[in-house]
Structures are given as structure tokens and as C-alpha cells.
Amino acid sequence: MQEIVSVDWLNQHILDDNLVLLDASFHKIGEDNSCNSENNSIPGARFFDLKNKFSDTSSTFPNTMPSEEQFEQESQKLGINQDSTLIVFDNQGIYSSPRVWWMFKVMGHKKVSVLNGGLPEWIKQGFSTCKREIRTYEIGNFKANFHTPFVKSYEDIFNNIKSNTFTIVDARSQGRFNGTEKEPRASLKSGNIPNSVNIPFKDVLENGKFKSPSQLNKLFNSKCSNSKDLIFTCGSGITACIILLASELSFKRSKFVYDGSWTEWAEKNKLFL
Secondary structure (H helix, E strand, O other), rough: OOOHHHHHHHHOOOOOOOEEEEOOOOOOOOOOOOOOOOOOOOOOEEEOOOOOOOOOOOOOOOOOOOOOOHHHHHHHHHHOOOOOOOEEEEEOOOOOOOHHHHHHHHHOOEEEEEEEOOHHHHHHHHOEEEEOOOOOOOOOOOOOOOOOEEOOHHHHHHHHHHHHOEEEEEEHHHHHHHHOOOOOOOOOOOOOOOOOOEHHHHHHHHEEOOOHHHHHHHHHHOOOOOOEEEEEEEOOOOOOOHHHHHHHHHOOOOOEEEOOHHHHHHHHOOOOO
């Protein structure tokens, strides 16, 4: 299964048996919540509620991975089966959909792809849309198998400062990484984790889609020239998955996500304004 598919591919396969289309639209912090039932979507898409259904709402940090049990139950409620082919998109092009792609990979489901360019590219190519629909589905038989090593903890990142085993790649903007731009979470200082490198997630995109594999390979080689495995981080675990997916298209290393990301790191190190 390819990691990304084009809108032309989806248009040709949208009625395929076992294909489940997931709308993972997610509003950015500081913006009005645009993910409601009145928004446009692709016909047949099922709303994947990343914030309220597929995050650990008991965590003090945003967007963290839910338990295996929660993920399995919520996936089944969306009618997802073990043999489902999942295509994930979002309303910003490439933003939250790679997070959902990664979550299913972590939970052991291999047949999942991101729609390159998302809803904006679908609309640009003249394909039909509808209003987002929140409804119930026949319960699926999806089974989650949480591969915990794919998810790195605060302790893993802290220990890496001395061991320098991994290269930590930060997807935030250069200003936030350098400490010259404010964090969207007003109480936190900006800055970076020691020994990390910066690849802003916008640098892997062009016109709302992923750059070519050759362009991405050149970018990752310039920032991650050693042979170490990669841990991706960002503000809260969303955009880290964009650059992880970009590296998957072009740069073959073992890859992990620091789920708590800068929000957890800054809070635990008391980097408050």
C-alpha cells in the first residue's frame, strides 16, 4: 500500500470494496474550530474526531495517543474492519491526516494512506463535495495492536541528550525552534530540545502537497547526514507526523514520534513565560 495517493486515484477507487475514507480535519490552536458538521467534505467520508475521540483526554498534554482499547473501540464505531483500506485526508491539505496515518501504523494497521493535497486538492481538481456528516455506522471488527516502541516518551528524549543515540527532528517553525517566535500556547517559552535539528513541516510541502521524493531526500540528507534513527517532535505531536511521512517517502531510517513534543518538554523543564 502506497503511503500517499492522489486525488485522481481516489476518484477512481472511491467506491472500491473495503475502502474507508476518513476525514481527519482538525483546527489549529488559536483558530476557530472549523471542524463541524457544516464544513465541506468528500462524499462518503467518515469524520475521524482526532481531538475528542482519538486522543487521551485524561492527559495533561494535547493530542496524545489514546489507549489501545480506546482506539480499537472508536475505530470499530466508524465501521473500520481488519481488511479495510483506509484513505485519510484533512481540510488544510496536509496537516492532521499524517497524524492519523501514523496512529494506524502504530496500532498495527498497514493498509492506510494519506490523500496528497487533501480536500483543497480534491476541490481544485473539480471533484464533488458535500457537507460533513456525523452519523453512526455498523460496528467494525478492527483490532488494535499497539506497537509501543514507535512512541517515545519524555524519559527517552531526556536520556538521548547524553546518549545521542537518535537524531531528534523538530517540525516547528524556525522562529519557534530558535526561540525568537512565540509559542501558540501562551504560557510556554519557545526554544528547542538539546541536540535536535529543525525541519519546519512547511519545508516538505509545495502547493499543499508533498515535495518529490528526490527533493525530500536532499532535504533530509542535509539535516540528518549521520546514520542515526530519527525521532520526530513538534508542538503537540501533529506536525511531527507530516515530516515523518515525508521521510518515509524518501529517507529510509527507523522513525519514531515524541508524542508529548515541545508542550511536554517545556512544561516538565519549567520553561514558562
